[in-house]
Amino acid sequence: MEQVRIEHVEKTFHNKEKEKSFTVFDDINLEIRSGEFLSLLGPSGCGKSTLLNIVAGLDEATNGEVFVGDKKVLQPGSDRGVVFQEAALMPWLTVLENVSFALRKKMKKEEAKEHAKKYLKLVHLSKFIGSYPHELSGGMKQRVAIARALAMDPKILLMDEPFGALDEQTRTMLHREVQYIWEETKKTILFVTHNIREAILLSDRIVLMGTRPGGIRKVYDVNLPRPRSITSPEFVQLEEDIMSILGGEIEKVMREEMGDDFNTKKASLLYGTDRNLGDHI
Amino acid sequence: MFPSPLGAIEQLYIGFFQTGILLTALSESIYRIALGYGLAILFGGSLGILIGVSKIADETLGTLVVALQSIPSIVWLPISLIIFAGAQTPAIIFIIVLGGTWAMTLNMRMGIKNVQPILIRAARTMGYNQKEIIWKVMIPAAIPSALTGARLAWAFGWRALIAAELIGRGGLGRTLMDARDFFNMDMVIAIMIIISVIGLIVEYLIFSRIEKRVLSRWGLSKL
Numbered sequence: 001m002e003q004v005r006i007e008h009v010e011k012t013f014h015n016k017e018k019e020k021s022f023t024v025f026d027d028i029n030l031e032i033r034s035g036e037f038l039s040l041l042g043p044s045g046c047g048k049s050t051l052l053n054i055v056a057g058l059d060e061a062t063n064g065e066v067f068v069g070d071k072k073v074l075q076p077g078s079d080r081g082v083v084f085q086e087a088a089l090m091p092w093l094t095v096l097e098n099v100s101f102a103l104r105k106k107m108k109k110e111e112a113k114e115h116a117k118k119y120l121k122l123v124h125l126s127k128f129i130g131s132y133p134h135e136l137s138g139g140m141k142q143r144v145a146i147a148r149a150l151a152m153d154p155k156i157l158l159m160d161e162p163f164g165a166l167d168e169q170t171r172t173m174l175h176r177e178v179q180y181i182w183e184e185t186k187k188t189i190l191f192v193t194h195n196i197r198e199a200i201l202l203s204d205r206i207v208l209m210g211t212r213p214g215g216i217r218k219v220y221d222v223n224l225p226r227p228r229s230i231t232s233p234e235f236v237q238l239e240e241d242i243m244s245i246l247g248g249e250i251e252k253v254m255r256e257e258m259g260d261d262f263n264t265k266k267a268s269l270l271y272g273t274d275r276n277l278g279d280h281i
Numbered sequence: 282m283f284p285s286p287l288g289a290i291e292q293l294y295i296g297f298f299q300t301g302i303l304l305t306a307l308s309e310s311i312y313r314i315a316l317g318y319g320l321a322i323l324f325g326g327s328l329g330i331l332i333g334v335s336k337i338a339d340e341t342l343g344t345l346v347v348a349l350q351s352i353p354s355i356v357w358l359p360i361s362l363i364i365f366a367g368a369q370t371p372a373i374i375f376i377i378v379l380g381g382t383w384a385m386t387l388n389m390r391m392g393i394k395n396v397q398p399i400l401i402r403a404a405r406t407m408g409y410n411q412k413e414i415i416w417k418v419m420i421p422a423a424i425p426s427a428l429t430g431a432r433l434a435w436a437f438g439w440r441a442l443i444a445a446e447l448i449g450r451g452g453l454g455r456t457l458m459d460a461r462d463f464f465n466m467d468m469v470i471a472i473m474i475i476i477s478v479i480g481l482i483v484e485y486l487i488f489s490r491i492e493k494r495v496l497s498r499w500g501l502s503k504l
Contacts, residue, residue: 058402078408088403091500092421101417102407134500152407 003156003188004032004055009064011050024050025214026063030207032156032190037182039191039199041242042209042217043250048192051209052160055190056082068156078105081149085161087141089133089148095120096129099148106152119147122184123177139170143177150181156188163198175201179226196242200235201228208242210249212256217245288467289474296471302456307475310442310452313370317377318438322431325382329389329430333423334415339390346386354380354437355444362449373445373452380441381434388433392426393419425499432488439483443476 010026024047032038040048053059055066057076066073068080076082081102089098099116100109107115120126123143133141142162149157159178163171179202182189193199199206203222210217220242224234296303332339332346354376361372396419404418446454453472460468496502 056406058405076405076408078406080406082403082406084399084403086399088397088399090400090418090421092424092498105408132498132500149406 003034003036003068004030004190005067006030006032006051006055007065007067009051009054009061009066011047011054011059012062023214025209028064028216030216032188034155034188035186037189037191037202037204039193039203039206040209041193041196041199041206041246043211043246043253044194045253046209046211046249047214048194048209049160052082052158052190052192055156056080056158058082078102078152079154080156080158081152081154083142083145083149083157083159083162085164087133087138087145089141089144091133093132094129095125095131095133095136095144098133098144099151102148102152116147116151119151120144122150122181123147137170138166139174142166142174146178146181150185150187154187156190159189159191161192161194164193164195171198178202196239196246197230200224200238200242201230206242208245210245211253217249284466284470289470292465292467292471293474296468303453303471303475306451306453306456306472309370310446310454311479313373313452314377314439314442317374317442318381318435320374321378321381321434321438322385324378325385325430325434326389326427328382329386329427330393330415330420330423332386333390333393334419343390346383349379350383350387354441355448358445358448369450373442373449376441376445377438381438384433384437385427385430388430389423389427392423392430395426396422425495425501428488428492428495432492435483435488439480 006028009028010023012021012023012026014021028051040051042048050059054061055068055073057073057080073080089095090101093101096113096116099120100112103112103115106112117126117129120129123146125140125143125147128136128140133144136144146162163174166174175198178189181187182202191199191202200222206220206222208217208220209215220238222238224232224238228235230236293303328342328346332343357379358372358376361375365371365375400418400422401414404414409417442452443454446452447458449455453475457469457472460466460472493502
């Protein structure tokens with residue numbers, strides 16, 4: 001059974017002053033099955049975060065509809081927990097208060113705290129419940145954010161490049177924790193990333209998105225047994241497949257940002273015209 | 282005629298323990314500043330929140346606040362005395378409120394405007410509505426900025442009080458003018474000492490402590 005249905009979704013940004021509009025993507029159709037781990041993979045600017053925000057109800061689709069269960073998404077709700085790239089914790093609240101903050105809409109203070117403790121234990125932060133966010137490392141903050149999203153007991157967990165700002169070691173550790181949590185809680189997870197390896201490591205399905213025109217390029221089923229090893233031949237093969245398509249997309253983005261000077265074949269940035277400066281003195 | 286340090290201390294002793302002039306004057310001034318300052322924080326804070334939250338309010342009242350802030354509040358005294366029919370204490374409290382409110386308003390507004398959008402988005406995903414977000418996210422996030430506002434409001438309010446009392450009646454300011462009329466410069470210095478001691482007490486015993494606590498809790502002290 002599908003949990004999320006994205007039907008003919010289009011997002012266009014209008015610039016009122018210049019009367020210009022820019023369509024990030026149109027006619028996106030996607031179904032996310034219940035309990036599935038689905039990754040949106042793509043170069044920056046392809047609208048993968050925008051799509052996640054539309055599912056979250058934080059952004060509005062210009063056209064088309066998103067359904068969660070049979071309910072149309074009109075605004076954010078506690079049935080969809082969101083983890084952002086930044087932890088987005090309230091700096092004036094302790095770790096425990098931050099997690100119970102998400103629960104205060106539903107339950108009383110004491111009950112919320114008990115509940116929050118359970119989820120902090122799940123992300124191995126029981127020792128730090130009394131700390132303030134600025135006392136924690138980046139990885140720990142992100143784990144608090146994950147606990148906070150899980151505590152609301154949403155059917156769907158939306159993760160927007162949650163480990164993008166972390167170092168490699170921390171990220172590897174959190175990959176393991178997310179897999180564990182996913183297996184433990186059976187949540188449906190929509191995961192946005194630009195990291196191919198991360199996508200293959202975690203997902204059941206990978207939706208590869210492209211730009212200009214924005215949209216879904218290809219959908220990969222990842223049928224590798226877990227836990228996955230990044231050195232297994234199947235893993236490497238899939239990584240190469242995805243890279244061959246994604247590489248072209250990335251080049252498109254770079255060319256757009258840098259103009260026609262850009263060339264991936266040589267380090268064109270080093271051989272700019274500025275190098276000839278002073279030749280004719 | 283020229284004041285001497287010993288003379289000032291003697292006057293302090295006499296004023297507090299023998300005649301009680303300074304004690305009465307001090308308590309009158311403190312009553313006025315406490316009430317005026319409290320009202321300034323209350324009005325300034327609420328107005329700042331309103332302007333910070335509502336774009337329409339910002340575009341209309343915002344400019345007005347900046348305009349009002351550039352008027353030294355003592356300038357309002359003649360009008361204030363007419364409004365309150367010559368009643369000194371309300372008129373002077375009015376001056377203190379006018380002195381402190383705008384600084385509080387502008388800082389509170391800035392605090393509300395500078396709340397990280399990601400915190401608001403996060404709260405929205407937890408099902409909080411706009412009103413709850415203002416109370417539970419925006420106002421707490423604006424506390425450090427509000428504290429700066431409260432500090433400035435105190436500085437403006439305290440100066441406004443003394444200035445208003447120099448012209449009006451009652452309190453430390455008037456007592457200072459009376460002392461001048463009697464050429465009692467020791468007393469003038471004594472009152473100046475009281476004014477600065479109160480400034481010190483408020484700064485070190487109140488604001489510094491609160492600020493330290495707030496900054497460390499909000500994680501800003503290391504910056």
